[in-house]
Amino acid sequence: MLLKLLLRNTFRSRLRSALTVSGVAVAILAFGLLRTVIETWYAGADATSATRLVTRNAISLIFPLPIAYLEKIRSVDNVKTVSYGIWFGGRYIDEKHFFANFAVEPRTYLELYPEFVLPEKQKEAFFRNRKGCIAGRRLAERFGWRIGDSITLQGTIYPGNWDLTLLGIYEGREPTTDERQFFLHWDYPNETLKKLGLPRADQVGFYMIGIEDPDRAAATSEAIDKLFRNSYAETLTETEKAFSLGFIAMGEAILTAIQLVSLVVIIIIMAVVANTMAMSVRERSGEYAVFKTLGFGRFFLGRLILGESLLITGMGGILGILLTFPAADLFADALADYFPAFFVKQETLILDGVAVLAVGLAASVIPIWRTLNVRITDALGRIG
Secondary structure (H helix, E strand, O other): OHHHHHHHHHOOOHHHHHHHHHHHHHHHHHHHHHHHHHHHHOHHHHOOOOOEEEEEEOOOOOOOEEOOHHHHHHOOOOEEEEEEEEEOOOEOOOHHHOOOEEEEOHHHHHHHOOOEEOOHHHHHHHHHOOOEEEEEHHHHHHHOOOOOOEEEEEOOOOOOEEEEEEEEEEEEOOOOOOOOOEEEEOHHHHHHHHHHOOOOOOEEOEEEEEEOOHHHHHHHHHHHHHHOOOOOOOEEEEEHHHHHHHHHHOOHHHHHHHHHHHHHHHHHHHHHHHHHHHHHHHHOHHHHHHHHHOOOOHHHHHHHHHHHHHHHHHHHHHHHHHHHHHHHHHHHHHOOOOOOOOOOOHHHHHHHHHHHHHHHHHHHHHHHHHHHHOOHHHHHHHHO
């Protein structure tokens, strides 16, 4: 009987119910996409390895470190592999075609990043050719690059045009692996700087360090930094995840704004559903008075109103969740150049469910309270 009444009450005003369900669906869709954006923002940090450390200049990442630090870092206990690199900052065609490009020591760097899956033949070709380069699959697809293509980067940090040959296209081993990066040999620009006699030669932007025991990461970081304390270029060593989170923290204001917007969306739809429930219950106040007269208790009436509220929000929530997946795919295609991976996580679906439940519960509180506390004579009097 209760279920039958629920369905009849819910669809008594079909247009109003349909509009409310649509509103809830749109709100849950927006909430899910905003949450996915936030989670994607942190995807880079989540994809980091606990066995990798990053050493940079203690003042700022923009200040370099001498290549002479390499052997000293290698000598630290627990250090297994050391690589190095620098932000190359080359421009392809113009500013609109921006992508991340790094000059690195190729063998050790790829050894530290096994998630960059590259055919052995392409890898060896890259190692042998100092003017070679490799790119991620999504970056190569963006520009239509093929193996053997010539790519010219215009130097912004390193002056001049840098002619490179694409010798490999890597794919990510995990869905969160960034396939939009570009790597060339550190030796290539460094030797040019040496020929020109520029003081920036033999400088690196960071050291990537592979360690054997991740539980000793803090002690290893301290030991590395201790080596260069009171030197003209002191170091700051931290885990790769802490390093990535430092970059994310620069956009903290944006993330906070997105989180606030996602909460505002839920609050607004909560008010809309509450208004719908209030109107619906007010129209049926006489019916509830009759129920009371016939002996139906407060618990029955409360369940009737709560069930209607949960049914409306539940239908809207399910519709919104189902729409989130195709919307996320469209979003991912449109912003493929900015997000390494954009997909809806299980945590987002759980949050969607919690939001739907919270809206359904909150929207029914006032209508239930009014129905249970209005006197039968007052409710029947409104009919007259």
